[in-house]
Amino acid sequence: MDQEDNEMPKGQPELAGYDTDVSKAENIVEELKAQILDGRLPERTRLPSERELSEQFGVSRMTARRALQLLEGEGLVTRYPVRGTFVGGMHERLLQHHGEETPTESAASTVPGEELRAYGSFIKAMEARGRKPEVQFLESPALIAAPAEAAKHLHLSTDQLLLKRYRLQTADKLPYRIIESYYPADLFGEVLTTNIGQQPLFDWLEERHGLTAVRAKEVLIARRPNSSERAQLKISPDAPVVAFERTVWAQDERIIEWARIIAVAGLYEFSYEYDIPHHNKG
Amino acid sequence: MDQEDNEMPKGQPELAGYDTDVSKAENIVEELKAQILDGRLPERTRLPSERELSEQFGVSRMTARRALQLLEGEGLVTRYPVRGTFVGGMHERLLQHHGEETPTESAASTVPGEELRAYGSFIKAMEARGRKPEVQFLESPALIAAPAEAAKHLHLSTDQLLLKRYRLQTADKLPYRIIESYYPADLFGEVLTTNIGQQPLFDWLEERHGLTAVRAKEVLIARRPNSSERAQLKISPDAPVVAFERTVWAQDERIIEWARIIAVAGLYEFSYEYDIPHHNKG
DNA sequence: GAGTGGTCTAGACCACTAT
DNA sequence: TAGTGGTCTAGACCACTCC
Numbered sequence A, B: 001m002d003q004e005d006n007e008m009p010k011g012q013p014e015l016a017g018y019d020t021d022v023s024k025a026e027n028i029v030e031e032l033k034a035q036i037l038d039g040r041l042p043e044r045t046r047l048p049s050e051r052e053l054s055e056q057f058g059v060s061r062m063t064a065r066r067a068l069q070l071l072e073g074e075g076l077v078t079r080y081p082v083r084g085t086f087v088g089g090m091h092e093r094l095l096q097h098h099g100e101e102t103p104t105e106s107a108a109s110t111v112p113g114e115e116l117r118a119y120g121s122f123i124k125a126m127e128a129r130g131r132k133p134e135v136q137f138l139e140s141p142a143l144i145a146a147p148a149e150a151a152k153h154l155h156l157s158t159d160q161l162l163l164k165r166y167r168l169q170t171a172d173k174l175p176y177r178i179i180e181s182y183y184p185a186d187l188f189g190e191v192l193t194t195n196i197g198q199q200p201l202f203d204w205l206e207e208r209h210g211l212t213a214v215r216a217k218e219v220l221i222a223r224r225p226n227s228s229e230r231a232q233l234k235i236s237p238d239a240p241v242v243a244f245e246r247t248v249w250a251q252d253e254r255i256i257e258w259a260r261i262i263a264v265a266g267l268y269e270f271s272y273e274y275d276i277p278h279h280n281k282g
Numbered sequence C: 001g002a003g004t005g006g007t008c009t010a011g012a013c014c015a016c017t018a019t
Numbered sequence D: 001t002a003g004t005g006g007t008c009t010a011g012a013c014c015a016c017t018c019c
Helices: A024-037 A048-057 A061-073 A123-129 A149-152 A185-192 A201-209 A227-233 B023-035 B051-059 B062-071 B122-127 B148-154 B186-191 B203-209 B225-233
Strands: A077-080 A083-089 A094-098 A135-143 A161-171 A174-184 A212-225 A241-250 A255-264 A268-275 B077-080 B084-087 B094-098 B133-145 B161-171 B174-184 B213-223 B243-251 B255-264 B268-275
Touching: A024 A061, A024 B225, A048 A061, A061 A077, A061 A083, A123 A161, A149 A161, A149 A174, A149 A255, A149 B225, A161 A185, A174 A185, A174 A227, A185 A201, A227 A255, A227 B023, A268 B268, B023 B051, B051 B062, B062 B077, B062 B084, B077 B225, B133 B186, B148 B161, B148 B255, B161 B186, B174 B186, B174 B225, B186 B203, B225 B255
Parallel strands: A094 A268, B094 B268
Antiparallel strands: A077 A083, A135 A161, A161 A174, A174 A255, A212 A241, A212 B268, A241 A255, A268 B213, B077 B084, B133 B161, B161 B174, B174 B255, B213 B243, B243 B255
């Protein structure tokens, strides 16, 4: 019936307006958030269901639902179909630190450079955290003609061959990220016919060809997932992903990998450390 | 135009078993996406309104609305209250590159290290892009007792004074990010009583104290915004933000800034370049 | 006044699972 | 079987802008 019979204190005019009005869903969010932050709703407890909330707050179920979705978006709760909504992010974020480690850092829980230092050994990194990691190949690794984008980033022409690996990584059955990576075939083609076991690809590269990954560049954006990403990562449309591209150089300045990675944003924390380039002012 | 695609897919296999049992909203998304990608809906054109779509596709308005929200989440369209939904991201992403620039990069549109090289001169960086940048202080810069978190990151105790700056940066009236930054008062206290004009804070620091920002660390997560972030950045709850912390070191290893930054994810692209640390395997 | 997106209602059916 | 979240319907009022 009545859309707006509660009188909200009208705040300052916020320039050109988005919505300054606090919605009913927001009110529920604030109330639940307060309960979570002060401990009345401890970690891992189940929140009232959408139907219960709608009754408690006198709103429709869609509004209560919206409130829970907003809370999920802020990372305070996790929602599971059938089971309910629970306090707390579902897992700690996986720290991914890149760059050298500054001596002034205590770095208690940090695993610096994990990603590239133990390159390919996602498995070890996750096991070190007590997770059960798995890698699922979405396609069999294969030599393919270079796709235009991969060729561009690898500085090769499209008639050259690349090794492509396309895989999904999970921890405790929970999908973490999709990796689509390309490698020059002349360096890596052998791995298709050679059993290198669990050996990280770049360790193998060093032993076989004397090439070391010495430098990398990553370009990140955060966005919401498209439908195939949602399906593969088993996430809701409201859960953002971090999409990033990585280029890796060897000491001879050859590019030895270009990869496109889609990571579930809520499961990741990215850390970068870098020197600030100086410019000599004229 | 074509409006007989009201038929729900019965026996039309899109691809090998990929899109099975998609929702009605997803179907609309796929149709609109196809039209956008093949040019039937060119950049900047207005999409049908929610009400028009609901009629064309024979669904309720909420379902049509959901479809448009999903498209917005994928960055293919931009929605404006009152005006409508338009093809295209609202603005190009602002590239923020950190680290040295690899010579193998062409870097046509890159402004490398903009953020810290011309530190504080957000204004110049944006003007170079033809934008009209503005900085709005959400609080007056002031010396305050160090908040616990800031003190921790600056390696100071909470009884020491910090200079706090809390501001919102916009371009063409569009909010880009919120910056909450803290500086040791012994170094920076003066700027409150000295008019340094538009001079970047770190340029001033170098002239005044001979200290240079030489190294930085950033820790990023992507998530959805909380209510105050939504209000300040004027974004919808569905638009993710990138929240990151930055620590900046001077050449004497002092930490000269710690900042917490909330950036509208859709307007940013983060780029990092770093050396891969080597470990000598035993 | 017409039309937009934002919010909300009071229902509904579904797939799924824990009991 | 009862209860969960996921999806959907067919309406509604709002603030706002453009005409």
